[in-house]
Amino acid sequence: MEATSGSWISPNLRRVGPVLSLAWRAGPALLGAQSATALLQAVLPVTIAWLTKAVVDGVGGRDAGLAAGATAGLVAAGLMMGVASHLQSFLDKLGGYRSSLYAQDVLYQAVNRFSGLARFESPELQDRLRYAQATAGQTASRAVSGILAIAGGVLTTTALLYSVGVISPVTAAFLALSAAPAAAAEFMLARRRAALLWDLGPLERREIFFAGLITSIGAAKEVRLYGIGDYLKSRVRRERLQINALHGTQDRRELLTLTGLGVLGAVGTGGGFAWIVMSAINGTATVGDVALYIAAVGAAQAAVIALSGSLARTYEDLLTFEHFQSVVTAEPDLPHAVQPRPVTTLREGIELRDVWFRYSPSHPWILRGVNLWIPAGASVALVGRNGTGKSTLVKLLCRFYDPTRGQILWDGVDLRELDLAALRGAISAVFQDAMHYDLTARENIGLGDIDQMDDLSAIRGAARLSGMDDAISALPRGYDTLLTRLFKSAAEADDAATGVILSGGQWQRLALARAFLRGRRHLLILDEPSTGLDAVSEADIQERVRGVWQGVATVVISHRLSTAKAADVVAVLDEGQIAEAGTHADLMARSGIYAGMFELQARGYQETDAVVG
Numbered sequence: 001m002e003a004t005s006g007s008w009i010s011p012n013l014r015r016v017g018p019v020l021s022l023a024w025r026a027g028p029a030l031l032g033a034q035s036a037t038a039l040l041q042a043v044l045p046v047t048i049a050w051l052t053k054a055v056v057d058g059v060g061g062r063d064a065g066l067a068a069g070a071t072a073g074l075v076a077a078g079l080m081m082g083v084a085s086h087l088q089s090f091l092d093k094l095g096g097y098r099s100s101l102y103a104q105d106v107l108y109q110a111v112n113r114f115s116g117l118a119r120f121e122s123p124e125l126q127d128r129l130r131y132a133q134a135t136a137g138q139t140a141s142r143a144v145s146g147i148l149a150i151a152g153g154v155l156t157t158t159a160l161l162y163s164v165g166v167i168s169p170v171t172a173a174f175l176a177l178s179a180a181p182a183a184a185a186e187f188m189l190a191r192r193r194a195a196l197l198w199d200l201g202p203l204e205r206r207e208i209f210f211a212g213l214i215t216s217i218g219a220a221k222e223v224r225l226y227g228i229g230d231y232l233k234s235r236v237r238r239e240r241l242q243i244n245a246l247h248g249t250q251d252r253r254e255l256l257t258l259t260g261l262g263v264l265g266a267v268g269t270g271g272g273f274a275w276i277v278m279s280a281i282n283g284t285a286t287v288g289d290v291a292l293y294i295a296a297v298g299a300a301q302a303a304v305i306a307l308s309g310s311l312a313r314t315y316e317d318l319l320t321f322e323h324f325q326s327v328v329t330a331e332p333d334l335p336h337a338v339q340p341r342p343v344t345t346l347r348e349g350i351e352l353r354d355v356w357f358r359y360s361p362s363h364p365w366i367l368r369g370v371n372l373w374i375p376a377g378a379s380v381a382l383v384g385r386n387g388t389g390k391s392t393l394v395k396l397l398c399r400f401y402d403p404t405r406g407q408i409l410w411d412g413v414d415l416r417e418l419d420l421a422a423l424r425g426a427i428s429a430v431f432q433d434a435m436h437y438d439l440t441a442r443e444n445i446g447l448g449d450i451d452q453m454d455d456l457s458a459i460r461g462a463a464r465l466s467g468m469d470d471a472i473s474a475l476p477r478g479y480d481t482l483l484t485r486l487f488k489s490a491a492e493a494d495d496a497a498t499g500v501i502l503s504g505g506q507w508q509r510l511a512l513a514r515a516f517l518r519g520r521r522h523l524l525i526l527d528e529p530s531t532g533l534d535a536v537s538e539a540d541i542q543e544r545v546r547g548v549w550q551g552v553a554t555v556v557i558s559h560r561l562s563t564a565k566a567a568d569v570v571a572v573l574d575e576g577q578i579a580e581a582g583t584h585a586d587l588m589a590r591s592g593i594y595a596g597m598f599e600l601q602a603r604g605y606q607e608t609d610a611v612v613g
């Protein structure tokens with residue numbers, strides 16, 4: 001990472017442009033006002049130092065006009081100073097609201113552009129996303145304020161040094177001696193702090209994960225039954241101890257550096273003071289010059305402290321902003337066709353031609369030369385043991401990943417050449433790990449086709465097909481009932497009206513309703529659609545699915561071979577390849593893997609009357 005590499009000033013300067021550009025796009029007038037106020041705040045301390053000299057010289061030289069004019073100027077400058085600092089913090093806050101809204105839009109738009117899944121599985125991206133979200137929240141606006149403060153601080157310090165230099169170059173040298181190392185050291189410390197931030201990333205993510213298990217409702221049952229609360233607490237503690245140790249090292253480094261700098265600063269300002277006093281006694285400087293020095297030292301020390309603080313914070317913010325930039329400027333995760341071809345109604349079918357796939361070069365091969373034909377209008381059941389790659393195969397059909405080798409052809413056209421959004425629009429799916437949205441029943445179904453979100457009759461129609469209409473209608477607020485107990489809608493004043501929790505089978509039916517709402521698309525994917533359903537419900541759902549999607553190419557994954565039996569073609573995935581494919585009758589006649597599995601299940605039913613999954 002750059003924070004630990006050799007040249008670090010220029011990368012930071014390069015980051016300044018994008019930060020300012022973001023603030024500019026979020027609100028140009030506001031950025032202008034922030035800059036003007038920062039400039040005013042930068043010149044006021046120098047003006048005050050010179051006015052102080054003029055007052056003292058005016059009083060010493062009995063020049064009433066000079067003393068009165070400079071005093072009036074001092075009062076006005078003091079007034080402006082008071083107003084400017086409050087105005088600055090007000091404008092910084094306004095700028096913060098604007099740029100965080102803008103940055104949030106840009107960030108989530110960029111994340112929505114990740115069309116595949118691989119990026120979400122990268123720990124590095126997860127860390128970057130966390131920092132990018134922080135940036136979208138506050139970091140960008142803090143960086144803007146910081147950049148303006150640094151520019152102002154540099155201006156103030158330079159002008160003060162110059163002012164002191166005009167009356168005594170040696171004194172100015174003493175003052176610089178006290179200021180320059182402090183600024184340089186803050187840079188160095190900020191750089192280390194930024195590197196620390198990156199090292200803390202994985203530790204903090206693990207800490208959040210374990211802490212989340214202790215507090216989440218999802219894990220509460222197992223945590224209590226297995227008695228693992230203390231174990232999880234110790235994992236949180238272990239991560240926190242490591243985080244604290246890293247912080248402690250940095251804190252000790254800062255203590256030593258800043259103490260050394262404090263001593264150096266005192267020597268510098270003390271030396272300068274001694275020099276200017278001696279000069280005044282010798283008659284080579286005026287009493288006003290001594291006053292200027294005292295005012296300048298005070299202002300310079302305040303400016304350097306503020307500048308050092310701004311440098312440190314802004315350096316960290318700029319580095320965090322780098323993560324935001326890397327996310328929003330990331331290349332597409334799946335190559336996009338230059339001239340994407342439209343997705344036409346599936347006429348012939350989908351062909352998997354020698355498809356090889358692994359999740360990354362360091363992962364094992366999951367699919368090893370799969371050849372499969374999914375005819376238009378027919379249903380294909382994909383069966384096989386756990387972990388043989390059935391869900392992986394359907395993820396490739398949705399183009400969440402591209403095959404590592406081989407091709408998937410939609411009526412002869414490679415999926416990579418098709419318009420990706422149109423391809424996704426042509427597919428309806430119920431995934432094995434279907435989402436439970438902590439939203440209302442209406443929204444849970446409406447998300448299947450966002451255009452119909454407000455069409456209650458369409459939503460009810462989908463729920464009726466999945467057998468959920470009665471159950472939803474009986475909920476406290478019908479279709480507007482929250483299906484979670486985590487939130488409370490604004491309208492709900494009492495506890496009795498808060499959300500409900502559905503059963504596993506009801507959630508599964510809701511996922512089916514979401515797919516039903518999409519209506520007939522060109523390809524239907526059902527990955528374990530009967531998970532959590534009792535045998536009667538399963539048969540009922542199968543019937544309904546057939547009714548709606550008769551004639552639509554369907555891929556169904558099921559461990560219940562009664563579902564497979566009903567399909568036009570059964571394909572057995574084994575060791576990364578299609579080991580057998582044909583009708584149920586063909587495969588039974590072949591007495592191979594499928595026939596063995598089917599007979600085992602059938603025997604289970606006969607002997608125990610139970611379902612063997």
Ligand SMILES: Nc1ncnc2c1ncn2[C@@H]1O[C@H](COP(=O)(O)OP(=O)(O)OP(=O)(O)O)[C@@H](O)[C@H]1O
Pocket residue numbers: 121359363366384385386387388389390391392393432
């Ligand atoms: N995102 C991923 N990254 C790395 N490996 C993965 C990923 N998803 C799945 N795998 C691995 O790929 C293999 C196939 O998984 P997949 O979910 O496709 O199997 P499956 O046949 O659907 O299994 P099941 O019948 O249990 O649902 C498994 O070994 C799994 O660990």
